[in-house]
Amino acid sequence: MAEKVLMKGNEAFAEAVIRGGCRFYFGYPITPQSEIPEFMARELKKRGGAFLQAESELGAINMTYGCAAAGGNVFISSSSPGISLMQEGMSFLCSAEVPCTILNVSRCGPGVGGIQPGQADYYQMTRGGGNGDYKIPTFAPANIQEAVDILYEAPMLADSIRNPVAVLADGMLGQMMEPVALPEQKKQYSPDEIAEYKPWALTGYNAKADKKRAVVKSLRLQPEALEEHVEKLFKKYRQLEKELVRYEAVDLDGADIVFVAFGTMSRLCKEAMEILADQGIKAGLIRPISIWPYPAEAFDKIDFGTTKVVISTELSMGQMIDDVRLAVNGRLPVRLIHRTGGMIPTSLEVVEKAKTILEESK
Amino acid sequence: MTPVFTYTKGMTEVSTSYCPGCTHGIANRIIMETLDEMGKLGDAIGVGSIGCSVTAHQFMNVDMLESAHGRAPAVASGIRRAQPDKLIFTYQGDGDLASIGTAEIVHAAHRGEKFCVFFINNAIYGMTGGQMAPTTLIGQRTTTSPEGRTVEQAGRPIRISEMLATIDGAVYIERVALDSPAHVRAAKKAVRKAFAVQEQKLGFAMVEFLSTCPSNWGLSPSDSIKWLRENMIPYYPLGVFKEPEGLKND
Structure with a gap:
């Protein structure tokens, strides 16, 4: 394991994706992720790649489409409203089966909203705002090391499945500093090698x-041709649903309450679980790491003999709760603890709300 | 026997889907014939767009990408980063380039992106059935200007070549027309010059083609040619708006 260094989330994300093989970045400034284009502007040229500041997020995602279609390994990042503008391009990338790595360092909405951390882009990332039937594997890390490990693997995963791969890291992760171990540099492909590595890429047929x-x-x-194409895409997505599910399940056996939370909110839940344990209430946690595909199978591990309620805990008005309800499938009541607008609950606030919900569920 | 006219290897051997009398086919052919004559078909990457140009990838016999509406210059900018030595071009209509894609075309020109833009201006939206474009002439009837375009409602038609010629990074801008054999020959020379600008890495190059749309203008092919000549050329004057010094063109 490499030596740990103290890094700001956004810079660690950028370094990880370069080490994972990305050599091209197209971006547009937006808080709270502007350290990423700044980092790429400093780093990519000296590491054999290219940085380009786009005229807009629309420009950025379409530069990504072109560069990745021509065989470049592309990373693109933005934050919530910027990701909204990129959704059209993501639909094109999925349909054309062009890979890239996408990072949303999310803030609050709707509209321009605010710049504080939020998780109200869950629908945006898991359902997609672009048109048509498509899916983008999306991971939601809870700490900088986990984000680094996911972003390091994302470029080659995207190449192997010929589809974008996304990471949803809320603004808290982007702006905080944590010790992190950075992995070794992966191989890059030179323009001369691309035609062999990616025979579908635009290289000129010579x-x-x-x-x-x-x-x-x-x-x-032709409707027949489009249906056949979309069915082919979904055959791939069905396979990814089997292969890409990732989650953490903590203390489910004998639990009174099971929290479900991802990203920053899951860290608050872990603190709340300790406080509840001191008060004699046993709480477990399901932490989805892949939010598409959603780890529905984790919910089969709930101790249905002891657990009274499942609580989706979110920094939004409740979006993931839809997936929680589908996964629980009527076996237990599902409730919500949330704050929004950039407000972050304290762990004590989570504890008090969870105790009230538990009382109501008995 | 020496053939005097043959198929160009630059076009696939399928029938185009363009309407009778539409000049897209001529524009397609002279671009691809030029690449063929340059011996560069295998080193070229084209970017189609949305509109009647959406099907160009079926006819242009080179590596092709079909981009979203208006975004072709951004896509080509991305391709350029991954493929620094290929000949890259976009092929865009006036709804695509002059309306929804103005940000992308202006900033690609502004950055001095080293690719060619072939811009088809037929003063109307073709594929969607004849709606008003930014290039539609004053008084011209379309399905969304049924009583004729007025300045009060829609402003005057946008002159893209003149606008882009004001940008430093745009080094070669020429407007041509596809209404006569002489003009078609001149158009082909402009295409060749645009590729020469790119080969010499001098900057952004665009050729604007004044074109016909008989189906949506409601005119016969021959009357469309006449309408282009009598109405479009006076408002959209032909000529070179900008040309780099020291351009070597063989």
Whole structure:
């Protein structure tokens, strides 16, 4: 294991994705992730890549589409309203099966909202705001090391599945500092190697062994052809639902309450669990790490003999709770503890609300 | 026997989906014929857009990408980063480039992106059925300007070549027309110059083609040519708006 260094989240994310193989970054400044374009502007050129500040997030995602379609390994980051603008491009990337790594360092909405951390982009990231049937594997780390480990693997995962891979890290993770161990640099592919590594990429057909031209597109005017294409995409997504599920399950056996929380909120839940334990209430936690595919299987591990209620705990008005209800599937009551607008509850606040909900559920 | 006219290897051997009398086919052909003559078909990457140009990838026999509406210059900027030595071009209509894609075209020009833009201006939205474009002439009837475009409602038609010529990073800007054999030959020379600008890495290059849309203008192909000549050319004057000094063009 490499030596640990103290790094700010946003800079650690950027370094991790470079070490994971990304060499191109297209971005537009937005709080609370502007350290990422700043870091890429300093680093990428000297590491054999390119940074380009786009005219808008629309520009950035479409530069990503072009660069990645031409075989470049691309990373793109933004925050909530900027991600909204990128959704059209994400739909195109998925349909055209062009890989890239996407990071949302999320803030509060709706609208321009505020710049404090929030989790109200859960729908945006797991349902997608772009048109049509598509899915983007999305991971929600709870600390900087976990984010680094996910972002390090994301570029090659995206390449292997020919689809964007996304990370949802709320603004708290982007702005905090934590000790982190950075992995070794992975291999990059030079422009000369791309035609072989990615035979579907736009390299000019002279570069291809078979001299066949590449067409990257999402248009299929014939309904039969489009249906066949979307069915093919979903065959891939169904396989990813089996392979990419990740979660942490803590103290489910004998629990009175099971919290469900991701990212920053899961850290507050872990503190709340300790306080509740001191008061004689046993609380467990399901922490989704992959939020699509959602780890529904984790809910089968709940101790249905002891648990009275499942509490989705979110920094939003309750968005993940829909997936929690689907996963619980009527076996237990599902309740919500939340703050929004950039307000972060204290662990004591979570404890008090959880105790009230437990009393109501008995 | 020496053939006097043949298929260009730059076009796939399929029938285009363009309407009879539409000049897209001519524009497609002269761009691809130029790349063929340069021996660069295998080193070229084209970016189509949304509108009638959405199907260009079926006909242009090079590596092609089909971009979202208006975003082709951003896409081409991205391709340029991954493929620094290829010949890259976008092919965009006036709804795409002059309306929804103004931010992307202005900033690509402003950055002096080293690719070519081929801009088809037919003063109307073709694919969606003849709505008013930013380039629609005053008085021109379309499905969204049924009584003719007025200055009060929609302003005057935008002159893209003149606007982009004011940007430092845009080094070669020419407007051509596809209404006569002489103008088509001039258009092909402009295409060749635009690729020469790119090969010499001089900056951003755009050729604007005044084109016809008989179906949506409600005119016959021959009357469309006449309408282009009598109405479009006076408002959109032909010529070179900007050309780099020291451009070598063989």
